[in-house]
Amino acid sequence: MTQHILKKTCAALALAAMPLASAWADNVVLKASHQFPGGKGDVRDEMVQMIARDVGAANVGLEIKVFPGSSLVKAQEQWKAMLSGQIDMSAFPLDYASGFHPQFGATLMPGLVKSHAHARRINDSAFLKEIKGIIEQGGVKVLADAWLAGGFGGKNKCVKKPEDAAGEKFRSAGATFSQMWAGAGASIVSIPSNEVYNALQQGVATATDTSSGSFVSFRLYEQLKCLTAPGDNALWFMYEPVLISMKSWNKLNDAQKNALMAASKKAEDYFEAESKKLDDKLVETFKANKTEVVFLNEAEFDAWRGVAQKTSYKNFAEKVPGGKELLDKALSVK
DSSP: OHHHHHHHHHHHHHHHHHHHHHHHHHOEEEEEEOSSOSSSOOHHHHHHHHHHHHHHHTTSSEEEEEEOTTSSSOGGGHHHHHHHTSOSEEEOOGGGGTTTOGGGGGGGOTTTOOSHHHHHHHHTSHHHHHHHHHHHHTTEEEEEOOEEEEEEEESSSOOOSGGGGTTOEEEOSSHHHHHHHHHTTOEEEOOOGGGHHHHHHHTSOSEEEEEHHHHHHTTGGGTOSEEEEOTTSOOEEEEOOEEEEHHHHHHSOHHHHHHHHHHHHHHHHHHHHHHHHHHHHHHHHHHHTTOEEEEOOHHHHHHHHHHHIIIIIHHHHHHSTTHHHHHHHHHTOO
16 A cells, blocks of 8 residues: 555656656757957947847747857867857857858958948849758857948058058958958968957058958057048948857757847847947947048949959859859849
8 A cells, every 4th residue: 555655656746756856857058159259349249148138038948058258169160069069059250161062152252342331232143042052051040130341551651542451461351351362462360350460560561351340349550551431432341140050950949049039139130230330330349549531432442343353353253153144143233
């Protein structure tokens, strides 16, 4: 009799514990990594932190731990780290993964996106739809779109016209810009944005291109004599979305997915509002630090795009599968 009562009691306890065990199983922790400085006002870091906060507040058994400043994974290794499961999410300059998918080079193509308003139109285009298809086929999903304007700067002089780049040791954010700089007579230095300060300081590089946010976050005004800022004729725009690996996404339940997408949409809207402010802050910060600031006029923009068409565009169209069609789709967005 006692054994019978004991068995019934154990069965009841086991049954009572089942929902709790199920709840524990649904608690998911995602690791989000990026290369940008944390806690210093970098908008890309804030975008990821905002997603983490909002997802936590949704109380759906999902937590996002953010690892900024390449503290967990090196800048250019994050795509691979998402695929291997080392990390789950990243705010990631997509061109860094063009070694895996060369089509991504189109998301950092000289003169392809000219302004923030143009970037918004690109988001709704057949061009970006195709890029996102390649991202998903590669095992990753876009949570939030983000385009950053950028510029270029010289340690010794201003770089405004193609002839100004001749003889410079140019650090470039990606292959397409490297090809353009080389076409204008520069030699190329290949390092991620978080190593540019030291490269300029040591003379390994004498010029660089990067985003408005990185120019400020990495204090490059301390190393540059002259900045060519985005303005109305921005030559430099880069797609830096927030991404999640498909493996990690597929582990989430519907409530977690919905909370993550809602948080990502809010962060995307925040970023879009802040992105133009990054350019204004860039100009203000560099001027305050006595760095000369110049802008491209339309003729100078066209001259650079002419160099790009003979180098970056030509190479992309010839060597990347579907490259010409992809460029045509982007160029059709006015």
